[in-house]
Amino acid sequence: MNRTVRRTLVAAVLTPVAGAVMAGQSATAADRSAASQESVDRFDSGDQKLVDNLNARSQDKNIGSTFSGVVMDAESNEVIWGHDAQRALMPASNTKLATATAALTLLGPDHRFTTKVVYGDGTLTLVGGGDRTLTTADVTELAGSAADGLRHAGLDTVKVRVDDSLFAEPTLAEGWNSSYYDDQIAPVRSLVVDGKLVQDTAVDAGEVFAAQLAEQGIGVTGDVTRGQAAPTDFPVAEKQSAELSVIVEQMLKTSDNDIAETLLRATGIASGREATYEGGTAAVRDILTDRYGISVSNFEIHDGSGLSRSNRITARTVAEILDLTTDPRHSGLLKSVSDGLPVAGEAGSTLGPEWGRFDTANSECAVGQVKGKTGTLTGATALSGLTQGKDGRWKIFSFIENGSGAEGGAIKDSLDGLAATVNGCWA
Structure with missing residues (x-):
């Protein structure tokens, strides 16, 4: 399928779900230039405003200097904005996106245990x-x-x-x-x-x-x-x-570590390997590269849940994994990944009000408008997902920070603000 046909089909199948939700530092001129080099060459006025806002807001002291971020257009796959997007950082529970993708691919969404x-x-x-x-x-x-x-x-x-x-x-x-x-x-x-x-x-x-x-x-x-x-x-x-698709949704909504590690072992078995961390993670790498063509050159995982402090994934890789859910060739198989992403403000999920998410003056406008997978470890916070911008185009984003000395709630508020910026409600 050529690129033009694929993008035409993507545009046809992307429809709003649940309302409007789809089912680093740049303080110096040199930093801004580096960020722009990761972006598309030409922007319309809306894209340029988005880039300018992200350049400014990613300098937030709560985010710190060890930061990997990217925003992609879901239809064209072009990078709209990036900051150290190929820098491999500790992704925390964003690892579960890779685990879920591999499990669904090898076992199938209808699989039952x-x-x-x-x-x-x-x-x-x-x-x-x-x-x-x-x-x-x-x-x-x-x-x-x-x-x-x-x-x-x-x-x-x-x-x-x-x-x-x-x-x-x-x-x-x-x-x-x-x-x-x-x-x-x-x-x-x-x-x-x-x-x-x-x-x-x-x-x-x-x-x-x-x-x-x-x-x-x-x-x-x-x-x-x-x-x-x-x-x-x-x-x-x-x-x-229940079917694996249901279990994957449950895992992602609540970021269930135990389900993730169980799925990793089942994936290892389905690939003909042993039901171990090594067998499961090898299967994940093979699925990403051989089935989907995603580079794993800056990809290192040692578990399925993201609890490992030795895991390293780039924001670009996380975004590419999420982009699979918008591709008509894979969206049916991977539908439960998209469906399982917590919605901003959704009670009972990791983006619910009980966790203090999307409740600031800058981010509360994105409640119901953003879907994203959270990630939290001591010294690592991540938020990656999808949203429809004010220009009507679907955007995929991934933000991963490591080592910020700020309080955890403040870091999450800042990442929520970046997501609201991608959505365009924080203009």
Whole structure:
């Protein structure tokens, strides 16, 4: 498909969703010149005003000097504005955009994760299939089916075992520290109930399953153990997750670290690699380059969630990943990436008012007008997304700062202001 035809199709399919929302420092003349070199050669008056505003506002002391930013026209793919757009910085949870793209590409948006119960030699085994969204209600349903089967076979007692062998033994990713297990993420296993942040999510799930069996009148002997189900074990029950597209939306709306790491391992498996950080991240790199032609020369990730402080991605790469959602060749496959981006002012998302986003005099005009993926680590803040400018053209933006000494809320306010500038409501 040639470029002109593709852009014509893009213009035809881009429609407003949810109202108007689509489904560094330049203090010196030299800095301004460098920024302009990353932009298109000629601007209309609206683009030039946007460039001037971004040049000025990206000098905000809250953003600091270690900053990578870019704004692209979604129809032409031209860079309207950039500041160190090819500088690789710590992207925090913007990493999840790459993870989601690879998972959807390899597994497909209709993919479902399956949790199973099998029986053999007096033991029921709960087999994890990588469903990070499994709930107590789901486990209760599995226990009910298993209890019915046992009673039909004339059995009223059983041992319980868990099989979480689908994923490799949990380890810390490069750039993680053990304190993450306190409140950021659980050790990554293929079996978990209710998204609990506990050290052994698989055994915990087995204990929930055993308790539900007892509620169904089935006696459970001994403690819950871990072990692989035998090939000869008889299938008793299974529970499928929601479609992957739904899970991706949930992950992006709330920036769920546990779902992201589960998807990374599932992606590794789907690519024929091991269910490890290394297998998953290698698959992500291959998908970006081989399938979509995105350069990964300044791209380094060690996890799927963005918790790793060793991750490095450029604003240009993040913007190119988001641009895939506007391409008719890929927009169907990757629709849940766009749909999962939080909307400015959307309660329950990471851009909601409960997080103090888009609530300043300069940015509140963009409520309902901007979709963006947040990213926050100590020393790193990012905001990347899409918005329709006042000129009616869709724009893709990515802003990543590292090392600002400002208070976290002030940094976020400044990035929200940049997004409002791209939208044009802060003129």
